[in-house]
Amino acid sequence: MPTRSLNINDHRLELETGDITRQAVDAIANAANSALRGGGGVDGAIHRAAGPGLLDELVRRYPNGTPTGSAVETSGHRLAARWVLHAVGPVWQGGSHGEAEQLAGAYRACLGLCERLGARSVAFPAISMGIYGYPGDQGARIAVHTVAEHLRGETSLDLVRFVLFSDETRALFDAALDEEAR
């Protein structure tokens, strides 16, 4: 599927299908777990591509991990990206345990780190939408809406790109972008 984009105040929100570890952007976000000790899914792929220095840095700088709904930064090690933003999305527990606020919080925490670091481009995976079981339509809507709201304000970011690993997830983000552009 071709890349799609929406312009918001001269900032670009893009949807792409692919592997986030291959992105040449300033920062990539990781769907991490609260312990920050690596895991499966996109977390495992990012750790493999970045090399063992990534885990070493996480252990040294964040010995107690980070709470759900927050994010911390490391350098990108062997990745093309300069930084990795380790965001912790919620595990889906039916929707009445604050999951929506925590998911939006995970995206917002990454966007805040980008502003602090001066990142001009960032790529996100579909946080919580794999092993953590967040319903796809709702998860995509929160992701796109949270980023769009951020780009409507004051920001150093020129580009926010969602890099979706499957056509199925990509279709959910396409629908969410349609809704946001309306």
Ligand code: ADP
């Ligand atoms: P979570 O535990 O937050 O649900 P997962 O890693 O299980 O995190 O899944 C999050 C999303 O990342 C899923 O849509 C999954 O298909 C996707 N994903 C897995 N590997 C990659 C990758 N290399 N690049 C981009 N997305 C990926």
